[in-house]
Every structure is written in C-alpha cells, then in structure tokens.
Amino acid sequence: MLYEHVCVESLACELPPHVVTSDEIEQQLAPVYERLGLPFGRLELMTGIHERRFFDRGVRPSQISSITARKALNASGLKADDIGLLIHGSVCRDQLEPATASGVHHAVGLPKSAAILDVSNACLGLLNGMLVLANMIELGQVRAGIVVGTEDGRDLVEGTIHSLLTSPDVTRQSIKLDFASLTIGSGSAAIVLCHRDLSRSGHRLLGGVCLTDTSHHELCAGGVESVTADGRPRMQTDSEALLHAGIELAAATWDRFQLELGWQTAEVQKVFTHQVGKAHRKLLLDRLGLSAEIDFPTVEFLGNTGAVALPTAFALGVERGHVAPGDRVALLGIGSGLSSIMLGIELNAN
DSSP: OBOSSEEEEEEEEEOOSEEEEHHHHHHHTHHHHHHHTOOTTHHHHHHOOOEEEEOOTTOOHHHHHHHHHHHHHHHHTOOGGGOOEEEEOOSOOSOSSSOHHHHHHHHHTOOTTSEEEEOOBTBTHHHHHHHHHHHHHHTTSOSEEEEEEEEOOHHHHHHHHHHHHHOTTOOTTTTHHHHGGGGBOOEEEEEEEEETTTOSSOOEEEEEEEEEOGGGTTSEEEEOOGGGOSSOOEEEEOHHHHHHHHHHHHHHHHHHHHHHHTOOGGGOOEEEEOOOOHHHHHHHHHHHTOOGGGOOOOHHHHOBOGGGHHHHHHHHHHHTTOSOTTOEEEEEEEETTTEEEEEEEEOOOO
C-alpha cells in the first residue's frame, strides 16, 4: 500500500488519572503468591511495568474518546465540517450496538455527512482504522477523518485478581495464562489524517504493509465468560508462545515493509512499537536490527494499553521531542490473532 495524498495532521492522547503500581497488584495477590511460593516483584521484573493507569469507574469509552478526538481535531486546525469519516478502533466500546463511533460523532459535533464505524482487531484496531481512512482519502472519497479509541483495562485487571483470589485450583502453571492480564492499563489516542491539499503539517503517510498468520489465533483470547458471573472480562494468554510467534511475524512484515517503501533499516530514524513489555521490545528491536535509541517506550508507566498503545506512544513521542523534522518514522504494530501492520511516515523537514 502506497499513498501519494495522505498526511498525518495531528495526534492526541488522554492519560487516565488513577495510577496503580505493580507492587500494589502483587500486594492484593499476596495470599496467592504465598500459597504458591511466588517471589514478590516478579510482575515488574518480568515485564518492566512499574505502573499502569485507570480511568474513573463507570466511565464509558465514548466519553473519553470524545475528549481525545476533540483534542486531535483542534490540534489539526481543521474544521469539524472537513471530517468525512470517524472510526472508533479500540477493543473496548460502549455496547455491541450502535457503533461506539456514533456517540463520539455526536459529542464532537461532526457533520451529518461524516460516515461512522467501529473497527476491531485486537491491538491493531487504530492502525487498521488508519489504513481504512487513508484508502478513502487516496481514492478521493473523503478529505479528512479521525481515528480514535479508548481502552479501559480496569475491569480486566480487577476481575483477574478476583478470580485468582477465589479459585482454589490456581497453580504455578495455570497462573501463567493470567499473567498478561495483570499488565493491562488504560488510555486513549486519536489520529487525524487528511488530504495533502488540506495539510498544514506536511507529514506524509507514505504507505505500509499488513501480514497475517492465523495459525496462532488461539494463543490469546479474551471476553466476558458466563462462568465469571460478575460481567467483567477475562483473558487467557500463552505469553511466551505469543511473544515468539509475534516476533516471527513482525520480522516477515518488516522485510515486506522495506521492499514496499524502498527503505533500508539504516534509513529509519524513529520507530514506535506496540507496548507489551521489556522482553518483547528487546527481542523485536534485536530481530529487526533496530537500535533501542530510536524507539520510544511507554509500557513502563502505562502498561499494555491495547489498540491505543502504539498511537499513544507516537503522540507522546512527538509531544516530548523524540522526533525531528525530516525523520522517517516506522509504526510497528503487532496484534493477537496474529496480525502485523507496519506504516511508514515521513515528517516534514521544514
């Protein structure tokens, strides 16, 4: 996929107010740790995650997404009437129907001419949304649009803690499948794309690639199980198998990405990756031959925030001066299922 007319006009993120440390989670799990003889501190030691953040209880994804989308729209300098498409791309949404995008559309005050839809693909929903929007801009169907999402991991983390404390059958082996659930955080991110004729930034989305390997689709599965009886989601993850399968898929995607854009590894100045943990980051960068210096990790203080993790890192990286004019930037996305999406952006040199 190559684009001639698509620009990344603005980015925005919204960080939750409530900080929960890994130590606090382990203190809640003290009875389980002591019964199984697990060492305290392993959660941060294995993942590098010191803390994650949660939104207020009861907040709906659309409420936060509306704030983030409005921030991104204001930062873009575009008018609401310029927006032809709104995509809500996170795993979390208000309900099965209508689309969560409908509530965001209403709250932001977008025009009736703007199409709306939800896109869901595990941790890749917002990147998939960027591709849908970019294609429509390139085809001349819309002039600009917003991709936004909000992940709220509170119920998953707290529900997992409850299950571990109340189940008499938890073992040192079985708890490994719940471990990834304790790394989840919350956050919100938005991206505005527009036709280059409307752009003030001049930051070009040059293109990207998508690669899929569904032979690993059962390594991570989540949802609301009837057996939990509390309406909170649960997730089971074979973290080690998922790690290695994801890295292999990413390596194959990276090869195709370089061929598609005509880039060499040494020509990429900055990267933003999906934020899973320190082991994932190191293995990914080592396998792709990329320096850790060009990455911008956020997992240490935000945890794994699902589909908004990479866009949030991108937004914070821009805000905090990680990128420079003229940089070639690669977005390296991986999602359970498995899928990988990599996008190439060239920042305006002026």
